[in-house]
Structure formats: structure tokens, C-alpha cells
Amino acid sequence: MAQKPSIPKGTRDFNSETVAKRSYITETIKQQFKVYGFQPIETPSFENSDTLIGKYGEEGDRLIFKILNSGEYLKKISDADYQERLESKLTPKISEKALRYDLTVPFARYVVQHQNEIEFPFKRYQVQPVWRADRPQKGRFREFYQCDADVVGSRSLFQEVEFIQLYDAVFTALNLKGVTIKINNRKILSGIAEVIGAQDKLIDFTVALDKLDKIGEEKVKEEMLAKGISQAGIDKLQPLFGLSGNFGSQIESLKSILESSEIGLKGIEELEFINTAIATLQLKTAGLQLDVTLARGLNYYTGAIFEVSAPEGVNMGSIGGGGRYDDLTGIFGLKDISGVGISFGLDRIYLVLEELSLFPDSVKENTKVLFINFGEAEAMESLKAVSTLRSKGINAELYPDWVTSGKQMKKQMNYANKRDIPFVVLVGEEELKSNRFALKNMTSGEQETINLDDLISKLK
RNA sequence: GUGGUUGUAGCUCAGUUGGUUAGAGCGUCGGUUUGUGGUACCGAAAGUCGUGGGUUCGAGCCCCAUCUUCCACCCCA
Numbered sequence: 001m002a003q004k005p006s007i008p009k010g011t012r013d014f015n016s017e018t019v020a021k022r023s024y025i026t027e028t029i030k031q032q033f034k035v036y037g038f039q040p041i042e043t044p045s046f047e048n049s050d051t052l053i054g055k056y057g058e059e060g061d062r063l064i065f066k067i068l069n070s071g072e073y074l075k076k077i078s079d080a081d082y083q084e085r086l087e088s089k090l091t092p093k094i095s096e097k098a099l100r101y102d103l104t105v106p107f108a109r110y111v112v113q114h115q116n117e118i119e120f121p122f123k124r125y126q127v128q129p130v131w132r133a134d135r136p137q138k139g140r141f142r143e144f145y146q147c148d149a150d151v152v153g154s155r156s157l158f159q160e161v162e163f164i165q166l167y168d169a170v171f172t173a174l175n176l177k178g179v180t181i182k183i184n185n186r187k188i189l190s191g192i193a194e195v196i197g198a199q200d201k202l203i204d205f206t207v208a209l210d211k212l213d214k215i216g217e218e219k220v221k222e223e224m225l226a227k228g229i230s231q232a233g234i235d236k237l238q239p240l241f242g243l244s245g246n247f248g249s250q251i252e253s254l255k256s257i258l259e260s261s262e263i264g265l266k267g268i269e270e271l272e273f274i275n276t277a278i279a280t281l282q283l284k285t286a287g288l289q290l291d292v293t294l295a296r297g298l299n300y301y302t303g304a305i306f307e308v309s310a311p312e313g314v315n316m317g318s319i320g321g322g323g324r325y326d327d328l329t330g331i332f333g334l335k336d337i338s339g340v341g342i343s344f345g346l347d348r349i350y351l352v353l354e355e356l357s358l359f360p361d362s363v364k365e366n367t368k369v370l371f372i373n374f375g376e377a378e379a380m381e382s383l384k385a386v387s388t389l390r391s392k393g394i395n396a397e398l399y400p401d402w403v404t405s406g407k408q409m410k411k412q413m414n415y416a417n418k419r420d421i422p423f424v425v426l427v428g429e430e431e432l433k434s435n436r437f438a439l440k441n442m443t444s445g446e447q448e449t450i451n452l453d454d455l456i457s458k459l460k
Numbered sequence: 461g462u463g464g465u466u467g468u469a470g471c472u473c474a475g476u477u478g479g480u481u482a483g484a485g486c487g488u489c490g491g492u493u494u495g496u497g498g499u500a501c502c503g504a505a506a507g508u509c510g511u512g513g514g515u516u517c518g519a520g521c522c523c524c525a526u527c528u529u530c531c532a533c534c535c536c537a
Binding site (some may be wrong): 006009057059061062102128132134135136137138139140141144145147207296308317318319320321340343344345346347349350372374376403404405406407408409410411412413414415416417418424426428429430438440442443444447 | 461474495496527529
């Protein structure tokens with residue numbers, strides 16, 4: 001064979017079984033989104049670069065796929081710019097569009113652009129692929145799907161409460177038990193940074209703190225010190241490292257750390273509200289856990305921060321995340337619109353369900369009955385029956401090629417086997433004469449000759 | 461973006477310090493079996509050893525580049 005074609009790294013082809021399983025997940029998620037009152041929207045797969053660039057931090061900019069301009073884009077570059085070879089200067093001149101990096105920023109753009117047509121609070125969901133120029137690893141791809149639900153135009157903490165319920169509802173519907181919804185609050189992180197005198201180093205501080213369960217207390221302290229946080233400040237963090245117990249007792253410890261910080265106390269107040277509400281409403285299968293070290297998406301989250309981790313024992317990064325962003329639309333010129341949202345990582349949820357064998361057998365459902373083809377007259381008669389069965393909603397098909405020998409028969413039976421088709425119908429010369437059908441059960445091997453009505457009822 | 465790792469038949473993988481014609485299992489195809497599949501037995505086809513350079517009398521094996529896989533960073537769903 002000649003050189004085989006290939007696809008770019010970090011992308012995948014999906015066979016029909018995988019498509020069925022993926023669609024089982026997205027349909028389950030969409031169904032819950034609808035039940036919770038969200039409306040679908042879709043946005044283009046690529047945006048103007050200035051919509052995306054600079055919204056995800058320096059690291060994010062690096063991971064955005066940029067689209068080369070059409071036409072003679074190099075001719076428009078001045079000799080000076082060309083000679084200079086400065087990416088930051090040249091890139092915007094040869095690339096004015098970029099692939100969607102997530103669903104949140106395009107959504108913010110959508111809200112601002114269509115603000116006069118939207119009823120606030122606006123609840124939307126969106127299930128579309130996003131692209132990142134990342135280096136692939138397990139559960140990390142360069143093209144993957146996000147399933148987002150967001151609300152804009154309400155500051156109510158009941159939204160956060162509902163999103164936690166929504167997470168719980170989806171994972172319950174997927175029969176995925178033992179999922180942990182971690183929650184934190186940007187205001188608490190700000191408060192802690194304030195207390196230790198590192199307000200200006202909030203990001204460095206939280207990035208280091210985020211690594212606590214991965215690299216341990218000592219390394220975290222080292223990293224903070226290296227980032228310029230004072231030893232005195234780090235000492236004040238000591239109670240934080242020993243934080244344990246349930247939601248309530250952790251909150252009490254945090255209160256003592258944050259007693260001098262107004263914003264920190266505000267964060268605690270918010271967390272307490274959410275926790276109390278969830279305790280009253282109860283979750284079905286997921287667990288809610290306060291995790292002060294959780295610090296994701298700080299480039300725009302301002303209040304609650306969510307992250308969902310797979311059940312214990314499954315080696316997978318987060319399978320969902322989200323949070324409150326008080327001023328996301330501000331970057332597009334629409335001030336004081338608060339938003340909060342969550343995201344499900346389809347590709348990772350897939351890997352988790354696969355690892356735990358949680359896909360129901362029903363996702364594989366395909367053709368129920370295959371008619372063996374014995375020749376023109378028989379095939380014609382078979383197609384009549386096939387049409388009738390199809391009109392009754394029974395997945396049926398006729399093998400397209402005729403039997404010319406016993407080998408062909410074997411081939412057709414094998415075909416049914418390979419495709420896991422549970423029934424085969426034989427309409428040969430005898431059946432044609434008697435106007436009956438030989439129905440064979442491919443699992444048990446049993447066979448019976450019956451009329452059309454019986455055939456329908458047996459296959460229903 | 462940094463460091464490492466992987467690639468041999470359709471699939472999963474062997475292949476010794478560089479040495480004749482690169483192997484196995486599964487699958488595929490044919491036969492035992494011309495209206496009955498799954499099991500069994502017999503047989504066959506199938507590989508530019510990821511790709512491109514280089515070293516060597518000789519390269520699947522060594523060197524360089526590149527693509528790909530997986531992993532750890534960074535970051536993230």
C-alpha cells in the first residue's frame with residue numbers, strides 16, 4: 001500500500017460505536033440543560049483574533065490556533081516588519097482570525113453583540129468543539145468538545161446553587177457515582193493574599209497553592225518564596241495547610257484566618273449560603289467539597305470557582321469546571337453584567353465512562369434484522385417485508401448482493417454476525433412460494449418459518 | 461514552549477553485540493461444507509520495518525532531521 005494518509009496530532013476519527021457513545025453523553029447533558037431551562041446557541045468555529053487574543057492570559061494566547069490570512073498576505077508586510085521578525089508584531093498582520101479556544105469568551109461576545117435581542121437573565125447552553133495548540137496527552141486533545149451552560153444578568157447565588165444541582169443531575173443521569181464537585185471562591189483567595197500582604201501577587205500565589213496536593217506543602221512554600229512572597233506572609237498561611245474536616249469546620253478555620261479581610265469574609269459568606277442551600281436541597285450522587293487550593297480560570301472568575309473531579313481511582317484530570325465572572329462582558333464594552341457558568345468535558349467524561357464500563361448496552365443498538373439475498377425475485381419480496389418492518393420502526397435491511405453459491409450464504413450470515421445483527425430472515429424459493437419467512441435467531445440458532453404478521457410481532 | 465518516550469502485516473506484538481530470504485497470534489481470503497453463521501482442521505495472501513537523509517562491505521537494529529504515540533512539566537476539559 002502507498003503512504004497512508006494521517007490526521008494532525010491531537011485529533012481523532014470516531015467510528016460509529018464511538019459516535020454512539022459520545023452522542024449518548026451529549027444527549028444526556030443537553031437533556032439536563034433543557035430541564036434546567038437553558039436554551040441552545042451556536043457560534044462560529046473561528047472568531048476575529050482580537051475577540052480571543054489576550055482573554056486567556058499569556059499561556060492561553062500561545063495555545064490559540066491562528067488562521068493565516070487569505071491571499072497575498074506577505075506582500076502587505078513592510079520590509080521593516082519583515083526584517084524584524086518579531087512575532088508579536090507580525091502575527092496580527094498575517095493572521096486576523098483564530099479558532100475558538102473555549103465557549104465562554106465567544107459567548108460573552110455573543111451577549112454583547114446581541115444585547116438588545118436578549119432577555120436577561122439569559123440562560124444558554126452550547127455544545128461545540130474547541131481547539132487548543134497544546135501538546136497532547138491522555139485526556140488532552142487539540143480538538144475536543146465542551147458542553148457549557150451559563151447564565152448572564154443575575155448576581156443571585158441561587159444560580160451557583162442550581163449549577164451544582166445541574167452537575168449532580170448530569171452525573172446521576174450518566175450513572176457516574178462518586179464524582180466530587182470542588183468549590184472555592186476567588187474572594188477568599190483575594191482575602192488570603194491580602195492578609196499575607198501579597199495582593200499584587202494573587203495569580204502567582206494561587207497558582208502555587210493550586211499545586212498543594214500534587215507537590216506538597218514544602219514545595220508550595222518554596223515556589224511562593226521564589227515568586228517573592230514574604231516569609232512572614234507564608235507563615236501566616238500555616239493554618240491553611242492544616243485545613244481539614246467538613247465544609248462547615250473548614251469555613252470556621254477560614255474565618256479566623258480572614259477576620260481582617262473584608263473581601264475574604266464576603267467570600268465566606270457566599271460559600272456558606274451555597275453550602276446551606278445544597279445541604280437543604282441535597283445532592284443525589286455527587287459530593288460537594290470545599291477546596292481552598294482550587295484556583296482555575298482566575299483570569300476572569302471573580303466569585304465561585306468550580307471543578308469536577310472523576311471518581312477516586314480513575315486517573316483523569318478534571319472532567320468539568322466553571323465559576324462566576326462578574327464582568328466578562330466588560331472586555332467587550334458591556335459593563336456590570338454578571339455571569340456564572342459551568343462546563344462539561346465530553347472527551348474526558350467519555351474516557352471515564354469507558355474505563356468504568358458505564359455505557360449502557362442500548363447505545364450499540366443497530367440493525368435488528370438482516371434479510372439474506374437469494375436472488376432477484378426473492379430480494380424483491382424481501383424488500384417489501386423490509387419496507388413494512390421499517391414503517392413499524394424496526395431497523396431492517398437486505399443484503400445487497402445475491403447468493404450465487406453456498407459460500408455467498410456463509411458470507412451473508414457472517415456479515416450479520418460481525419455486525420451484531422440479532423436476527424436473520426431467509427426468503428428463498430420455498431418461502432417465496434408459501435409466502436412465509438424463515439426467521440433465525442443468531443444468538444440461539446433457533447429458526448422458525450412464519451407469516452409477515454408474526455414476523456413483525458417477533459421483531460418488535 | 462521544555463524534557464523524555466514510541467512507531468515492524470488490517471490489529472496486538474516478537475526480532476540477540478549490525479550479518480543471508482523479517483516472524484507469531486488474531487483477523488482476512490480460499491478449502492473441508494453449492495439453503496444456514498459462531499466451533500474445528502488444512503492452505504494462501506498480506507510488510508519500502510513511520511518518513512527523509514547519513515555511517516557501513518552490509519541497517520528493522522547505529523547517527524541526524526522530521527512526523528506520530530504516550531508520559532512528566534507548563535497549562536488545562
